[in-house]
Amino acid sequence: MNIKNKKWTEEEFFKMREEVLSQWPTGKEVDLKEAVDYLKKVPEHKNFSLKLKKAKEEGVTLAQPRAGVALISEHIELLTHLQNEGGADLLPSTIDSYTRQNRYDECEIGIQESRKAGRSLLNGFPGVNHGVHGCKKVYEAVNLPLEARHGTPDARLLTEIIHAGGWTSNEGGGISYNIPYAKNVPLDRTIRDWQYCDRLVGFYAEQGIIINREPFGPLTGTLVPPSTSNTVAIIEGLLAAEQGVKNITVGYGQCGNIVQDVAAIRALESQMEEYLREYGYHDVYVTTVFHQWMGGFPQDEAKAFGVISTGSATAALAGATKVIVKTPHEAIGVPTKEANAQGIRATKMTLNLLKGQRLPMSKELQDEIALIKAETKCMMNKTFELGNGDLAIGAVKAFEAGVVDIPFAPSKYNAGKMMPARDNNGAVRYLNFGNLPFTEDIREINRRKLEERAKFEGRPVGFKMTVDDIFAVSRGVLVGRPQK
């Protein structure tokens, strides 16, 4: 496939658009002119971009849950509960797994069966099937900004529909919604398909409508070293900016060591801004999102609240613009609306208590920020080099070569040669570098940190540490020590 990191012409965009809108009957409902008029009437408090900008300026951290069910009325009931009883600042609509695979006929069955059963048989909101009309109903029923959250490699039609329905944010990206979510989808295809989504947002920006875009930060949610997820976020941020996106939220999933987590968010925000400036995108507004622990949770609800509160505290101390909230039912499956609201309240309590406080700079924090930035820069440089200066081509080649390598990803387009593990303080380090283009200095720091743990535990550095770390939090600790 012929891809380039170059803003699509209107001709290219509108040619593909015909095909996209014919993928399912509800595509016909999307009328760009009507959508522009509708979006222009979105009030400030329901506009995702403006609410994030205001939060950043005021130095507060907003709380956003995940939630979605099959039917419109039930979905509205769920979101209203999270808004009124949970006190959410921003609302999501989590999209179901069939929609993520573009299986809209199966969604239709899911919708019908859910009506019959009186409960949701889909694990999210089938936005394409409900169409612009259905998305507008949801938007009009709530009093907060709405974002689609999913995991869809080809989200072009979904994106058209949600934005026309008044939803002013969309999560995803060509890398972050492919490598962790698919097995066989080529990376150049998803980068192209997400360029389409970004180009649509760019088109709206040209009409004076600013829609927020959020690359999915946590990736596989399993011991992803900060520089790896930051690199992916920065690549996707730059690709979005080229297509005309003006409001970007870059994200990171909690690893667990507070100094490293704070460093990750601060490095991400400043490096994203540096890269945007360097490549000539001067009018892009950058905010950050911190995801509470994405790995395995303890079954005990009280313990789960401990995990949720620690993540909230870190988000506040890091100064993240928003935090994505987990629930006490995380270990069991899809939460009830009550459990979901509890997660938000626990989060907001912690955020309120820490309001205005930041983790002060220290030698440790400074070193950690410098290390994350240096590692990220190695991967970014090599990616640009492989693409001969073109980031889209470079990204495809970087994944082929394992220059950027996401741990535990299902995709065959990911090398899977890199292996992470925690150091003695719980920070996530690189255990096997695979083909990562790191300098000897960086390798040495990572090795030394893991050797400290090995010495403390009286066992060699190795994959057994990784395995123990993966199960540690659900068993009640951060670092997976050898079992006595």
Next chain:
Amino acid sequence: MEKKTIVIGVIGSDCHAVGNKIIDYALTESGFNVVNIGVLSPQEDFINAAVETSADAILVSSLYGHGEIDCRGLREKCDEAGLKDIKLYVGGNIVVGKQDWNEVEKRFKDMGFNRVYSPGTDIEITIEDIKKDFNLN
């Protein structure tokens, strides 16, 4: 000692990749020849891989609750494909929600699985069982 070949994978529409990678690593470390068909794998992929590699065992993972539906008929299809008496193992979160484990185990054994593992079972335990089943050390 001749290396035993084991086909592993995550069955059905399930994209949970972490445990799959751990099992791959641990089995390889223990001296097995591992054929990993990865996540989102239909029954046919398990069987084709086993036929092509003359595998000694198939180890099925399922994490998302639909394991019971996804695993039905696997033994019969193995028989049809000429994989007579191939050892079948299954583990993960193989059913929806909390259920009586003895009943779940019986259901899967009736389906023709040789061994059935409850949620959270350490892979080392499975490896010990496989070694026992093939009279290795």
